[in-house]
Amino acid sequence: MKVIYPGSFDPVTYGHLDIIERCSKKFDYVIIAVLNNVSKKEFFTIDERIKLLEETTKEFRNVEIDSFSGLLADYAKEKKCSTMIRGLRAVSDYEYEMQMALVNKKLDPDIETLFMVSRSEYVYLSSSIVKEIALNGGSIDCFVPKIIEKSLKNKIRGGL
Ligand SMILES: Nc1ncnc2c1ncn2[C@@H]1O[C@H](COP(=O)(O)OP(=O)(O)O)[C@@H](O)[C@H]1O
Numbered sequence: 001m002k003v004i005y006p007g008s009f010d011p012v013t014y015g016h017l018d019i020i021e022r023c024s025k026k027f028d029y030v031i032i033a034v035l036n037n038v039s040k041k042e043f044f045t046i047d048e049r050i051k052l053l054e055e056t057t058k059e060f061r062n063v064e065i066d067s068f069s070g071l072l073a074d075y076a077k078e079k080k081c082s083t084m085i086r087g088l089r090a091v092s093d094y095e096y097e098m099q100m101a102l103v104n105k106k107l108d109p110d111i112e113t114l115f116m117v118s119r120s121e122y123v124y125l126s127s128s129i130v131k132e133i134a135l136n137g138g139s140i141d142c143f144v145p146k147i148i149e150k151s152l153k154n155k156i157r158g159g160l
């Protein structure tokens, strides 16, 4: 089975990478779809987010990095793939994820959203938290791979 794992990945963290690794084992093919959303304020550009994902997932043979803009339902149709993967951390993710899953199903009844529960050690981990810690000079090496840490530091040094 082919699945799509959509998200902002701004930047990719060990929480995302854990889901990607588990998907790569369970499914035949995984498309990581990076959302190019002009109205959402991003830290890394779409090209940077794609490049960082490519670097950190190159060991997985059945994982492809792609990007999309607009509706996920339209992108899913274009890719001929109707199974979406989303990660669930705490209960706080539930309401938003439920809403998205139901809206996508309304737009296209073929779409199924499957939820993968975060590993307990990454339950608190988000791209926003990582950026917040990095911006305040804290250590983020247990949250993201080295290359992400380096890119974050460069970006902060270069100014936003
Ligand atoms: N630490 C984590 N553990 C498990 N899933 C996660 C973690 N961090 C993010 N995710 C999941 O990865 C997906 C993409 O998240 P994110 O990059 O924040 O994009 P979005 O803007 O779509 O929320 C979401 O399903 C989110 O719940």
Ligand SMILES: [Mg+2]
Pocket (backbone or CB within 6 Å): none
């Ligand atoms: Mg999020």
